Amino acid sequence: MKLTIILTSTRPGRAGKAVADWFHAHARANPAGFDITFADLQDINLPLLDEPNHPAMQQYEHEHTRRWSKIVDDSDAFIFVLPEYNYTPPSSFVNALDYLYKEWNYKPAGFVSYGGISGGIRSVETAKHMLNTLEMVPVKQQVMIPMVADHLENGTFTPTAIHEKSAQTLLETLARWASALKTMH
Template identity: 55%
Template sequence: MKLGIIVASTRPTRVGHLIGQWVHERAVEHGEFDIELLDLAKFNLPLFDEPKHPSLQQYEHDHTKRWSASVAAADAFVIVTPEYNYGPPPSLINAFDYVYKEWNYKPAGFVSYGGVSGGLRAVQMEKQTLTTLKVVPIVEAVVIHMAAQTITDGRFNGNELQTQAAKVMLDELLRWAAALKTLRG
């Protein structure tokens, strides 16, 4: 199974890419996925600019074609997401909106981070959008409270509880990915 780890924040001062690296390491340790790190800052998707509806899959722009191929290739996702003003980062919602069928019948887990809420409010809103894309958001997740305080020497080091939660989430993603694959044909 192929796992796409989506790093949602594109801010220049973000910590999401450090957390994304930590998730990648946990997925490598898990050993059951072929893993691709999908950093939205590197995809550099402009505000949605395709002239035709995403469900038609008639993309005109190279950035959309690259994004479409990456989303289509994944069997499951881990979304590494901050919380911006009680909600998701606009870069993530924009990325969700770029494609449609490529998302269908795949599970998503969340590694959320922020201040005291740990990004949980953003995840609640993201789940609503994902279900419209026929993505199954799973319950198992990793929550990182006060994320800025968890970075040492340019690295995020999850605690024991977060590390265990990541394993449980990856186990569950694997189950769901296998079950939903039958719907993708």
């Protein structure tokens, strides 16, 4: 089973890179049965949705969409490394999800969220509505990182014991869902 960790912030100077690097390293050391891959929306560089057809038709006109489609289609589960902007997910996340439909269907997803005092919790709750509509299974287990800036130094994120423990619970739960849902896609 392939797990794709998706770094959703595309902002120059983003905290998300350090958080995603930590989670990626943690997941590679404790993979819970997954093959781990990594996708950075900054590199994937999708424009604002520019496909004329509904994604469920899978009639893509652009190479960037076909590349993104393959990454998502090849995955059995996802972790979104998600900040909170104005109590919601960043537009890069919404845009990347909007591009596709069937490629997301019947796959589980979890969140590593971060922000100010809320730890990105409002962003995740909003994101879950969208995942449900894409026929995904958002898992309850989550890594939440309040006051993310307090855990960063020179581009490195230093986790607490709670972050490490919740990362492991999240990976193990996601693996159970991925295994159960594999028969559906």
